[in-house]
Amino acid sequence: xxxxxxxxxxxxxxxxxxxxxxxxxxxxxxxxxxxxxxxxxxxxxxxxxxxxxxxxxxxxxxxxxxxxxxxxxxxxxxxxxxxxxxxxxxxxxxxxxxxxxxxxxxxxxxxxxxxxxxxxxxxxxxxxxxxxxxxxxxxxxxxxxxxxxxxxxxxxxxxxxxxxxxxxxxxxxxxxxxxxxxxxxxxxxxxxxxxxxxxxxxxxxxxxxxxxxxxxxxxxxxxxxxxxxxxxxxxxxxxxxxxxxxxxxxxxxxxxxxxxxxxxxxxxxxxxxxxxxxxxxxxxxxxxxxxxxxxxxxxxxxxxx
Amino acid sequence: xxxxxxxxxxxxxxxxxxxxxxxxxxxxxxxxxxxxxxxxxxxxxxxxxxxxxxxxxxxxxxxxxxxxxxxxxxxxxxxxxxxxxxxxxxxxxxxxxxxxxxxxxxxxxxxxxxxxxxxxxxxxxxxxxxxxxxxxxxxxxxxxxxxxxxxxxxxxxxxxxxxxxxxxxxxxxxxxxxxxxxxxxxxxxxxxxxxxxxxxxxxxxxxxxxxxxxxxxxxxxxxxxxxxxxxxxxxxxxxxxxxxxxxxxxxxxxxxxx
Numbered sequence: 197x198x199x200x201x202x203x204x205x206x207x208x209x210x211x212x213x214x215x216x217x218x219x220x221x222x223x224x225x226x227x228x229x230x231x232x233x234x235x236x237x238x239x240x241x242x243x244x245x246x247x248x249x250x251x252x253x254x255x256x257x258x259x260x261x262x263x264x265x266x267x268x269x270x271x272x273x274x275x276x277x278x279x280x281x282x283x284x285x286x287x288x289x290x291x292x293x294x295x296x297x298x299x300x301x302x303x304x305x306x307x308x309x310x311x312x313x314x315x316x317x318x319x320x321x322x323x324x325x326x327x328x329x330x331x332x333x334x335x336x337x338x339x340x341x342x343x344x345x346x347x348x349x350x351x352x353x354x355x356x357x358x359x360x361x362x363x364x365x366x367x368x369x370x371x372x373x374x375x376x377x378x379x380x381x382x383x384x385x386x387x388x389x390x391x392x393x394x395x396x397x398x399x400x401x402x403x404x405x406x407x408x409x410x411x412x413x414x415x416x417x418x419x420x421x422x423x424x425x426x427x428x429x430x431x432x433x434x435x436x437x438x439x440x441x442x443x444x445x446x447x448x449x450x451x452x453x454x455x456x457x458x459x460x461x462x463x464x465x466x467x468x469x470x471x472x473x474x475x476x477x478x479x480x481x482x483x484x485x486x487x488x489x490x491x492x493x494x495x496x497x498x499x500x501x
Numbered sequence: 502x503x504x505x506x507x508x509x510x511x512x513x514x515x516x517x518x519x520x521x522x523x524x525x526x527x528x529x530x531x532x533x534x535x536x537x538x539x540x541x542x543x544x545x546x547x548x549x550x551x552x553x554x555x556x557x558x559x560x561x562x563x564x565x566x567x568x569x570x571x572x573x574x575x576x577x578x579x580x581x582x583x584x585x586x587x588x589x590x591x592x593x594x595x596x597x598x599x600x601x602x603x604x605x606x607x608x609x610x611x612x613x614x615x616x617x618x619x620x621x622x623x624x625x626x627x628x629x630x631x632x633x634x635x636x637x638x639x640x641x642x643x644x645x646x647x648x649x650x651x652x653x654x655x656x657x658x659x660x661x662x663x664x665x666x667x668x669x670x671x672x673x674x675x676x677x678x679x680x681x682x683x684x685x686x687x688x689x690x691x692x693x694x695x696x697x698x699x700x701x702x703x704x705x706x707x708x709x710x711x712x713x714x715x716x717x718x719x720x721x722x723x724x725x726x727x728x729x730x731x732x733x734x735x736x737x738x739x740x741x742x743x744x745x746x747x748x749x750x751x752x753x754x755x756x757x758x759x
Contacts, residue, residue, distance in 0.1 A: 438595065
């Protein structure tokens with residue numbers, strides 16, 4: 197009896213251990229890393245392994261020198277390249293999100309309103325590309341969009357154009373890539389929200405004299421708000437930091453912050469600058485992530501009713 | 502939406518090295534399939550990816566189940582908000598950020614306590630588990646939210662210890678969810694490029710890393726073959742899963758009727 201209450205006071209209950217295991221793992225490998233990145237973003241670059249100088253060192257005579265180097269951040273704010281990349285990334289992510297919404301909403305709606313039998317098949321069709329490698333699917337677009345690629349060859353064969361259209365390595369190609377890849381992320385939350393909807397509300401609205409479009413606008417749309425927000429966040433936030441698609445489909449003038457971070461890290465070995473980029477990106481995205489969390493909480497609170 | 506996939510499959514049989522220009526004289530051909538099978542670089546990378554993906558899926562399933570269970574059952578506990586945040590953040594966060602931060606951590610850990618030494622399979626696996634876990638947690642949480650608690654309560658009324666209840670009653674019932682979480686984590690790990698690139702070291706390249714370095718230079722017929730094979734395997738698995746699920750649903754319905 198005594199032993200059990202002692203263990204309980206130490207939090208070593210069965211439940212405590214169950215929750216603690218993933219908790220500790222995540223603290224070690226998810227939370228602490230951010231602190232380390234923050235620390236490195238304030239360091240000097242160094243020609244050594246690892247390529248940064250320590251923040252705290254002994255300066256002799258019982259002195260500790262703590263060097264907090266703001267240069268990395270100053271550099272990022274004053275060099276137009278980075279500012280443009282940030283703005284471009286946000287713009288591209290935003291437009292892609294809107295496009296995903298415009299394409300994905302009708303699809304999710306169609307699936308939600310279909311018969312349960314066809315519904316599973318449609319969901320499977322939507323999810324299947326998601327399970328095949330993103331890398332390979334983006335690669336497929338290279339084959340479709342390049343100068344002697346499928347689309348150009350087809351259009352030339354049809355006689356519609358005489359010279360290949362430059363489609364690859366453009367912003368346009370990047371948009372296609374991002375929308376194509378992130379569409380399932382928009383459709384699934386939208387579908388899961390629309391599926392729970394009470395369709396009788398629409399009938400009631402129409403009985404009260406609403407035309408179908410009005411009913412959609414006044415009833416369906418507001419009720420699917422959580423789904424729209426969740427899907428949008430699920431597309432927007434990762435798209436801002438997207439690397440693979442801009443690297444393979446975008447050209448040299450398709451500045452995305454994900455690519456910048458990668459190049460700073462791998463090509464320039466400028467770890468402190470890359471870290472500073474990561475921190476700034478994080479600061480920009482955290483409000484959106486918190487918004488996403490609150491939308492999810494509201495959605496599941498609604499479920500438990 | 503399937504056009505790109507279809508085009509990759511078709512052109513994997515194209516004899517021409519220019520991939521998208523159909524060489525009618527020599528195609529369709531299987532020669533790229535043979536060349537892929539002899540390509541050691543790709544095969545080694547595939548083996549590494551497989552090892553990492555399996556260990557990752559298993560680890561992530563265990564941790565994700567623990568986390569999902571805690572979050573949906575334990576009500577409010579100390580650190581709940583933190584656990585919730587840490588399990589949903591990887592879902593949305595850009596991979597470059599998680600990759601960079603994990604690499605920095607591994608380097609710092611190496612300086613501080615001497616482990617991990619260099620970067621390789623271990624670090625890649627740890628990195629993958631960290632972000633796959635988030636997906637498994639979500640799957641488990643949503644499964645547990647529709648769970649019928651009365652079964653557990655009945656077992657406990659009959660005198661069973663909570664741990665026993667979990668293993669004998671809860672686990673078998675949520676097993677399909679754990680399995681789909683495992684598959685999800687496996688796929689996430691198998692396809693991952695960005696985080697693997699940050700977390701890997703010399704000599705430990707995963708399949709996506711090898712593919713990426715090849716496709717940066719343009720299209721390659723061997724990659725088309727790889728794509729076709731991957732798609733075939735995935736499609737077969739999905740069809741099997743769908744058929745199996747439909748079958749068990751049908752059996753369930755008949756059982757309830759009788």
